[in-house]
Amino acid sequence: MRRLPPFPGLVAFDAVLRHASVTRAASELGLTQSAVSHRLRGLEEHFGVPLLERLNPGLRPTPAGERLARDVAPLLETLAGLRERVSGERDARPFRIGVSGALLAWWLSPRLPDLIAAFPDRTIEVTTWESRLWDGKPGMMPDEADLALLWIPRAMQETGRREVPFPAETVFPVAAPALRRAGLGEDWRRLPLLAKGQAADAGGGEWSWATWLGDEGRRTPAMRFCDIGGALHAAQDGSGVVLARSLLVADALRRRRLTRLVRRAEMRPCSKIQVARWSDQADDVAPAMAAWLVAAAERTLAR
Structure with missing residues (x-):
């Protein structure tokens, strides 16, 4: 026995x-x-x-x-996954993807049709939150998601079997092409500064205007936003210049809705990283879906 x-x-x-x-x-x-x-x-x-x-x-x-x-x-x-395999039935509950509003609007949303086509047997439900709430909490998962796309400090990455990293990103200033065409972007440092939260102040590393502009970057921003998505929309509409991360603005740059204002060599590495993390209760589609999303991000940044 x-x-x-x-x-x-x-x-x-x-x-x-x-x-x-x-x-x-x-x-x-x-x-x-x-x-x-x-x-x-x-x-x-x-x-x-x-x-x-x-x-x-x-x-x-x-x-x-x-x-x-x-x-x-x-x-x-x-x-x-034994119950589903034995019964031959899939879980009727939707598979829930949690994502920040900015990542959904600026990157994920256009890719949802392809994601759905790649997993035709699953109903996908997308929920949004402000990802900064999860900073510094290794291994933690929001209750409302089976798979969470989290924007976290690199030091807080998990090395376990329930998390995979997206490609490393860079940070750089962007503005509406109309500003450059109008001659306002020749010296972009004089454009109105748009800020996301307090990170744009001194001490915010690659997200700090002081890091990019020295003393000139210490001036009060023309507008401050609690969400990077709102700041990017304002920049796209011609309100000024904003510091952006490469994955979020890749589509907008390709479609010429935004323009990068520095040479590639001047872009700064990002101290944060996007990760796909799934819960203990998530079924075996979670790692496959996470891998699909990471591959999609790799294709986006390779263009």
């Missing part, structure tokens, strides 16, 4: 490893910390070796734990 490992222990091990925390794993599983620890001990007793090394703070897998993790991850993914 097969001596199988305790399934509750495998689930607890997977959750603890993903969160690097017994506390967060307990919260996800709806258990007490002691219950999670008890399941982990049972799993270690089954295999006869330590699986996790306790640190201060956090924890990490031992070599045996790393070997187990490589097998447990695909096993749980397979079991998660």
Whole structure:
């Protein structure tokens, strides 16, 4: 008779490893910390070796734990989709993609028909939020999404199996072509400055006008926006110059609705990155859809 490992222990091990925390794993599983620890001990007793090394703070897998993790991850993914495969029915619930309003309007929306065609068996539901709410929260997922497109600091990237990065982006100033045609863009530094939040002030790195313009960039912006999408719309309508990220404005540059005001060599690398992150409960379409979106972004930036 097969001596199988305790399934509750495998689930607890997977959750603890993903969160690097017994506390967060307990919260996800709806258990007490002691219950999670008890399941982990049972799993270690089954295999006869330590699986996790306790640190201060956090924890990490031992070599045996790393070997187990490589097998447990695909096993749980397979079991998660077992009901649909056995019944032959797909989940009637829509697959929910969470995205910032700016990314939806300036990049994702024109690609939705192709995304739908690539996944014809799924009903896709798009929900929006302000992505900055998720800065600095590795591994966290908004409840209303199965797949979240998050704009996060590079330092907060996850290296786990439920997140993939988009291509690296650059930041540069853009304005409406009409300003340049009218002669106003010859020295773009004199154009009205449009700002997104407080990042455009001194200390905002590549998003700070002071970084680009020195003392001249410390003047009060002509307009300030809480969302980069609004700032880009204002720039497109001729209100001034705004600092933009490459993925958001790629279509507008190609269609000549905006124009880049510096040489390629002057563009600055972005300290943030777009990632596609999916929830523990998302079915096996999530990584495939994330890969499709990343590939679409790569094509956009390669043009």
